[in-house]
Amino acid sequence: MSQLQNYDATCRLAQEIAENIQERNRQQRTGGNPAKINMTLRASLQKLKQNIAQLREGLLRASSSRRLMQSEADRRQNLIDDLLTREKQLNATFKGEITEAEPARSTLMAGGAGASGGVAANPWLINESEDTKGLSFGEIKQQQQRVIEAQDAGLEALAAVISRQKIMGQEIGNELDEQNEIIDDITHLVDKTDDRIRNETRRVKLVETKSASCGMMVVIVLLLIAIIVVAAWPK
Secondary structure: OOHHHHHHHHHHHHHHHHHHHHHHHHHHHOOOOOHHHHHHHHHHHHHHHHHHHHHHHHHHHHHHOOOOOHHHHHHHHHHHHHHHHHHHHHHHHHOOOOOOOOOOOOOHHHHOEOOOOOEOOOHHHOOOOOOOOOOOHHHHHHHHHHHHHHHHHHHHHHHHHHHHHHHHHHHHHHHHHHHHHHHHHHHHHHHHHHHHHHHHHHHHHHHHHHHHHHHHHHHHHHHHHHHHHHHHOOO
16 A cells, blocks of 8 residues: 555544544433444554554655655655644543544545545645646656756765865965975075175174274384484484
């Protein structure tokens, strides 16, 4: 049985249980014997619980195998949650904890006959996107597979762009390393040139000092010669 058929059957079973509970309550009010219908209700409630469990397992398998888009999986999960709420309400009504089963928020009995006698659309297929309306499960699966493949292709393209950017970053890093080495060499050369300039400056100062001393000695010698000449000059 497909998920759609199972959901439809579960909705009809819930509707049947609600009607049987009303009949059981009517018999209790009129003094009838509800023992037989109570047995039927217990079996039906157990069957309802099993059907809901099967729906949950089927949806889990479909979601894990990526046969459903996330939005569709969430929508169907909401329908199953409504069924669970309905099942709890029916159990509480059967046990007499509440007096009347309240309808679920998504009108879970839409799969059965309506009050006007017409057949309502199954909520399992309601609110589908325009892309999947009118498609079989196989066609929906193929469409979703194409979407997944398109997403994978987009991820591969993004990975290629990131890879290229990584290579560019590595090349820029290598270029910066080379530039840093050149800068280090220039700095070393500047330091050596500065040392040479300092040495030459010291040498020039030393030469200037020596030149000044030689000039002074020449002046002294000339003065001595002049004194000697003056002293020896006849009077």
